[in-house]
Amino acid sequence: MADSTSPIDLIVEGTGAVRMANENFDAGSNAMTGGRRASGITGLLKFAVYGGRAGGVVGANTEVTLTASTTNYIVRKKSDGVVSTSTATTNWDDSTNYWRLYSVVTNTTAVTSYNDERMSATGLFGLAGAATPGGATTQVQYNSAGALAGSASFTWDNANSRVNTVNITTTGLILTAASSTGGAGFRLPHGAAPTTPTNGDLWTDTTGLYARINGATVGPFASAAGSLTNPMTAVGDLIVGSTVAGGFASPARLGIGTNTSDVLGVAAGTPAWVKRTPLIIPIACSDETTALTAGTAKVTFRMPCAMALTDVRASVTTAPTGGTLLTVDVNESGTTILSTKLTFDASEKTTTTAATPRVISDSSLADDAEITIDIDAIGSTIAGAGLKVYLIGYPA
Secondary structure (H helix, E strand, O other): OOOOOOOOOOOOOOOOHHHHHHHHHHHOHHHHOOOEOHHHOOOOOEEEEOOEEEOOEEEOOEEEEOOOOOEEEEEEEOOOOOEEEEOOOOOOOOOOOEEEEEEEEEOOOOEEEEEEOOOOOOEOOOHHHOOOOOOEEEEEEEEOOOOEEEEEEEEEEOOOOEEEEEEOOOOOEOEEOOEOOEOOOOOOOEOOOOOOOOOOEEEEEOOEEEEEEOOEEEOOOEEOOEEOOOOOOOOOOEEEEEEEOOEEEEEEEEOOOOOOOEEEEEEOOEEEEEEOOOEEEEEEOOOOOOEOOOEEEEEEEEOOOOEEEEEEEEEOOEOOEOOOOEEEEEEEOOEEOEEEOEEEOOOOOEHHHOOOOOEEOOOEEOOOOEEEEEEEEOOOOEOOEOOEEEEEEEEO
């Protein structure tokens, strides 16, 4: 019972107890829809759920057969009430057509655990399962400096199950695209303008991004990258801008940065992708004066972290000379990471000026991978001395 004083008829021992119990179950039966039906389970790798009415559709009591040694995902189809199970999450993640009921873990012979998912966001009784959320809702927003910036209101489009209009009233608010399966962020809707737009409303349709400013609808907005026909084209894109009296001015798409080298920064209140400081690993492959000799594994070490490699270069203190070029190779776990190796032109002390630049064939170095450096050839007149190799990139 919800409170200390219950409106439900209490069952007392004596005549009529069974009838009263059944009547109470009948009154609360809707809450049992999709619940585990222990009496309907006929085997160790079986699971049964109650039927009932949901979304205007009546489903039957159902038992499903589970797959051994895995997680089984039990769902109910919205259109016909049919209950099914699968080891794949295709229907489990399809909140448009299915409600989640239970996730069930099995071993080789029986059920080991199960979770009731009916109250999750995409479960039978969850927020995503509601037929018509309707009305205006408020979502907490953050400003471009990462601090709480009050809230922004939005309205729900029941017909299309999406956010229809957004009202932004605080300087520096950022809208960011979320993944297709949910998670943090805010996805701009595509659809017609609100019936009665108010100052600060922001929306998109197939022609671009629009806003209501000072009693007038303006747009589509453009940016340096061109018209914002599809404002956010990838997960991680941002729409940034600032407010003016009564509306949202100059919004623009800030495309997602390069994951390996960019980080989101704020300069003078404007979000921007900026370069991270690279990781540079210098490796001494000889002393400073002894003439180099050819050979494998002149140096062996292990990577201190995973690395997205962007450059490899080498230098010497004594330049090689002669018709044969000083040639250096770098290997990860015994396999070269260079399809064109490092070479020193005659009388040059660095590979950055080589007539034939190195080409990286493996730019992803694993954490704790064994790295070896070979000298494939030396200068035929002067071998060269004082070899160093540099790995340049970003922690991955």
